[in-house]
Amino acid sequence: MTDRLSRYQRLATHLAAFAALSGVCACEKHPGPMAQPLDLSYLPKHYDTLGASSQTLNYSPWYIHEWSIDGPEGSGVQGGGPNVMPVKADNKPSGGGAQTCCSDIPSAWQPDLTLTVRWLVDKKQDGKTPGYRYKAENVRIPKYRGNMGGLWAVFLPGDRVRIMMADGQKGGANDPGLRPENSDPYIAQGIADQEWNRLYRIGASKE
Structure with missing residues (x-):
């Protein structure tokens, strides 16, 4: 047992x-189940920005009343600049004197940053027509090294625009003293801004 x-x-x-x-x-x-890392990739990228003065150059035959820039939503990049008269009789650009403060631009160049540029242009110049609004999207800024001379918007014939950050590099891609070549990859083509033209009730047709 x-x-x-x-x-x-x-x-x-x-x-x-x-x-x-x-x-x-x-x-x-x-x-x-194991803890997964938190995915924050959907959040907009916010840049460390600095305040830069804004200036305008105009090689086009039209009066530019105002212009503005906007980065992606939440990026903190925004700004704008002063009005400018049409190109001078000797084909030298108008502008370059008056400046406004301030545009918020990344303190260090960001290769992935793109801007939307909007501007109000008077093509009739009859004193009656307020003008038409244009925009250019996916505008890039050439690589810059610091902020020596502010942000510049350069307007060119054919409703084109070029944005640069003057960094003191004479003869470089951010030298406002040089007219951009037609083959410049940083020149952006503008189109009539249908949304803003409707918003401001000034029509949406090109001249």
Whole structure:
């Protein structure tokens, strides 16, 4: 009787140990949910910005009443600049004197930054027509090194615009003293801003 009881006790002990081992193995094969890193990629990128004075140059035959820039929503990049008369009779650009403060631009050049540029242009210049609004999207700024001379909007014939950040590099891509070549990759084509023209009730047709 004692031997039989001892065998039952040993069997029960072995079964308990096996069950415990099986439980451990099951846990190892089927681990519980693990914490996942928080995905914040959907949030807009915000840049460390600095305040830069804004100036305008105009090589086009039209009066530019105002212009503005906007970066992606939430980026903190925004601003605008003063009005400018049409190109001079000797084909030298108008502008370059008056400046406004301030445009908020990344303190360090950002290769992935694109801007939307909007401007109000008077093509009739009859003193009656308020003008038409244009915009250029996905506008990039050439690589700059610091802020030596502010932000510049350069307007060119054919409703085109070029944005630069004067960094003191004479002869470089951000030198406002040089007229951009027609092949310049940073020149952006503008189109009639239908939304803003409707908003301001000034029509949406091109001249």
